[in-house]
Amino acid sequence: MSQSSNIIIAILAAGASTRMGSPKQLLNWGEKTIINHSISTARNTLAKEVIVVLGANNETVKSHVIDNSVSIVVNKNWKEGLGKSIAHSAEYVLNSYENFDGLLIVLADQPLVTSEYLDDIIKAFCPNKNEIIATLYNQDKVGVPTLFDNAYFNDLAQLSGDEGAKSILKKYMDFVKVLCPDFENLDIDTKAQYEILRNKVSK
Template identity: 45%
Template structure:
């Protein structure tokens, strides 16, 4: 797997304003780091070609907390346009600077239960099957984390608004391998979410 994984880039979306949280949830303490630091650490263990982080709100504050030499940090000045715009922004940068990729793995900066085992499973499943998307199962729906083959790069670039990759995942349902993820699907949006998850884990 070590050689194969050199053709996968990781794109972490962390541009939101955390309006329901009331403070930057990217920087909320989690174990020995932060929410964003946790997903950075876990994604790094998968040895991707590169890791790109899209920031927006609180960009300068978050950048001061990240080892800049290890990751590519982008600031989407139009982050308020929504998740889809940040996703397109990040994919555009990756394609302009990295050729020959097999796929891009899209992660969110507020899902601390995504671990290296799940990332490894997504990549392994991607290379062992002919379908173009590996996505996380949320019961009757699928979502991110999701790994898209290069066949979808142009469509990812065309995304806008707050739907993120939801449209593509609905449109190309027959080309998706869903992975059951358990607690991986938990994210943190409110102070109550944060306190409950801290007490449980």
């Protein structure tokens, strides 16, 4: 990984996978599990550091992580939703690093996200200008992966609930840049979604 930026990537993987019926972080994706695929994707970018936020089944998922260069953070309050994992990421970075320009939030269950696209986000970011770089979905939906300038860390640290950082994107809309990926930015929540997506990729 070329460390030519001052960006930290946080991979959020704290959910209980209730709709899946088993930890989706450990599903196969190519020759790796989804969690290890996500870590490999993040590590092969311009990011300075990569942290992984676990919660439900954290001991089991952690035992399958093969890259010991990433920092594993456990969100004990994972039941409070995605926002709490983002808050936990921001608090960890604030307490662990002296020098960083921003935090790039990535979801482990979006396996179509590429290292190249994450680098596009990092390259589009101008530090110290209060920028937020977000990703465009279908029907004008904006969300993760999203890169937040370090100016927003106090806001991020206050998040909770399942809405993630949508409230921050709405509050600071004038500072948001939106990128459109060249792939469908899909989440995996159910076994049916997983099979459909995996079949698409394998063709």
